[in-house]
Amino acid sequence: MTSGNPADTAPLVDQLCARWEARAAAPDRGDAERALAELYEARGWGRPTAVVWLDSPLAGAIAARTLLYGHENIDRARHPEAYETWVAAATARLEGAYGAGAGPKPSSFEEKEPFAPRWRLPQVDSAYRLSYDLDDPDVRAVLHRVGEPAWAINTAVAARFKEEALSPGDPELFAEVGARAHDRLAEGLRAAFPAERWEAVRAAVRACAEAPRPDGWKRWRRVWEAVRAPDHPALLILAAVRGGGVPATGELQARLRMAPAVGWWWALNGVVVASPPPAEVSTDELGRLHREDGPAVRYADGFAQHCWRGRLVPPDLVDPGWGAADIVRASDEELRGRAAQRFGAASYAARLSAEDIAPDLRRCAVERLGWARFAAEAPLARVAGPVPDPGDPGCELTLHDVPAPVLGRAARVVVHSGGAADGAVVLVPADAADPVAAAGWLGHGRREPAPPPELLTRIWESEDLQHELAGLDCAMPHEHVEAVHLYCGAPLYAFAGHSTGGTYFLCGDGPRRPVLYADSEGGCQVLGRDLEEALRFMVSAAPDGDGPEDADADAAAAFGLTPLTPGEYRARKREAAAMAGALTLVMADENNAYEYRPDTWFR
Incomplete structure (x- = not known):
């Protein structure tokens, strides 16, 4: 320079x-x-x-x-x-x-x-x-x-x-x-x-x-x-x-x-x-095109574009906004057709498949409406609660199902009613059952970042352990190929990279910090509820041909881990899939979600 x-x-x-x-x-x-x-x-x-x-x-x-x-x-x-x-x-x-x-x-x-x-x-x-x-x-x-x-x-x-x-x-x-x-x-x-x-x-x-x-x-x-x-x-x-x-x-x-x-x-x-x-340009705190009540970009002759946190969206998604019933009940093809009609036959909306465009539009529409209002008006099926929030007197917690089409994967949401956090929501795994436990699963509200897991500190300090993680660069900090964040708002910590360009992240600051892998081509996969569980998964053989054919015994021995049995491996895959919707990964620049690919980490 x-x-x-x-x-x-x-x-x-x-x-x-x-x-x-x-x-x-x-x-x-x-x-x-x-x-x-x-x-x-x-x-x-x-x-x-x-x-x-x-x-x-x-x-x-x-x-x-x-x-x-x-x-x-x-x-x-x-x-x-x-x-x-x-x-x-x-x-x-x-x-x-x-x-x-x-x-x-x-x-x-x-x-x-x-x-x-x-x-x-x-x-x-x-x-x-x-x-x-x-x-x-x-x-x-x-x-x-x-x-x-x-x-x-x-x-x-x-x-x-x-x-x-x-x-x-x-x-x-x-x-x-x-x-x-x-x-x-x-x-x-x-x-x-x-x-x-x-x-x-x-x-x-x-x-x-x-x-x-x-x-x-x-x-x-x-x-x-x-x-x-x-x-x-x-x-x-x-x-x-x-x-x-x-x-x-x-x-x-x-x-x-x-x-x-x-x-x-x-x-x-x-x-x-x-x-x-343009005559007018509106952006959010990250500098992305965004406006909640009109076009984010407007020219003097009326040519204008509506954007939600960097993503181009149909005008009616912003003003007046899509209703909760519309978000849940309209098919992917209906939402794609709505966008294609507004933007024209040569537009991105007309070129993409319904499965590619509809989940992102739904996610933006829910944000525009507000998750608490969406949960009430959809209405989302109640799983458990309301129960008192032990950390917020006067607040009650209710756990609801989030249908798979809304985020592209099934999830659940905890809604706070009353108290200091009235109206706050927390996206949680699709298998969550207890509203209180679910509300704190990623350490939401924690003031200080959690320290690195002890096992991760050992890896950083040991060349022998790093050698066992073939293809990984365990330098810290690590930067992904593009800026990303968790849709749920929890912090994301990159702790290692893969030789193919992917990145390994710790999610949140909770008592257990899930591990998320993001590849360099817009795909991601949850590997476990914490680092130890993720490493056990990675050194184990896949019983169904959708992962490594053989267990990595040397790596397992180096970390003092026991490879998963076939039954445990299948259970971990189910648990990881249950976390996928709540851990939706989003590209920061244009607000597109990564595709969940349950076998991307070993490719």
Whole structure:
């Protein structure tokens, strides 16, 4: 990263961040247009003759499509100059764009399906994804000051304007946005065309406006070839810090001036189509897109997206919210169909299976409603209670069943009624029977983290024991391939990693801390109610062919453990499955749950 004493760069970091904050608070479109022209010159493209501003990336996509195909509405025989001027001005600048030969070598899928890269949008680079050293004080300082543009790095939200353009989920909004886009385009193109050619150009724009509906992905793909992603401010600032300051001219200087005012934009030869960042962005405490009473991302023309803790959801899930009966009784296919209807046939909801999308939507909907209210209104079947809570005078605890569709796995929930914790809930294993014991199973409410298990301390301190755990890296702390957390809210401690990229976690701070294994491909498995039980499971032979064929006698002897009998092994599998729903593991960035895979740890 930076060279020399970090303290030497602190004033520059502060200066650049302050400059960014001032520009972001009052974006200057005029300066952004000048910077766009300088960027064109820095890339050897010459200066564009017009910059057309649209209120949203959806409007920008509609306008870019008109520019790329509108010449077809000009009578070339009658207006040859207008036709040629239009084609020259609207030629896409493909340098660095998807589908233009730039970037990494295509995957085998892309080689078989040559249009695959063109379906993707350029991703906004992330300081985290580029493996910047978060121990570097400059990186920490810049990210703390300017953050990450959640509206652009959230891939599901960023792709929505493309999906809406391909197949509108809201045809009325698409028509309104399209009409305004064509009006704005007609205004903006005057500077790019001589007066004697203007009438033919305006007539061509009007013809496109009268039939703005999508006409297939083969045409839209050229629109995605020409689109450019918004710049990540932290990356630009850190590049300037590493270079010792902002250069007087060139691409970095231009991009630093553009970024506060320019969101998604289209690079055409004589015309730039630019959309600004959203008019409103709402995030939660983790910086994820989130709003409980409206859209988390809203553009000036009404194009908006609703998100729940980073996950894109149908608007009615947030406002007014789904009812408890709807959450429980609607089938997976019904919920998928509801989302697909709202987002359109080209959306993620239409592409995913019902089993992939419905549990995540249900989980978000229950959070929006509130678990205590959900338990009362569903209603959830009562298993036990109410019984007095010995730790909270005046509080009663009731244990309810949570149907498997709600979380994708069966679970139970303890609801607190009255007392200091009135309305609080605790997700617990599906085989829990005693409300009092279940309420404290992960140490909920504990003020201090529990110490590492004695057996784990022995492993960390003994190279011989680490050797017995073939394929494991027992360094502490350990980082998983992505940020994750337990849906139930209990703390999660990574204590070891596997050579395949998976991670072993201790869950909660209770008297027994379950062990959860998460692989690097979105799967997870519960291994036991505590570390000793998990290790016994791991060194034992599977009786049914769904695990190791042979027991690891050497490892068992080293730890002083007895391998499980076939009957015990099956019982441990059942107990682990009962804990799976209560230990739902969620990807932090976009609020997707891991899939429970009961044999992932040994693969």
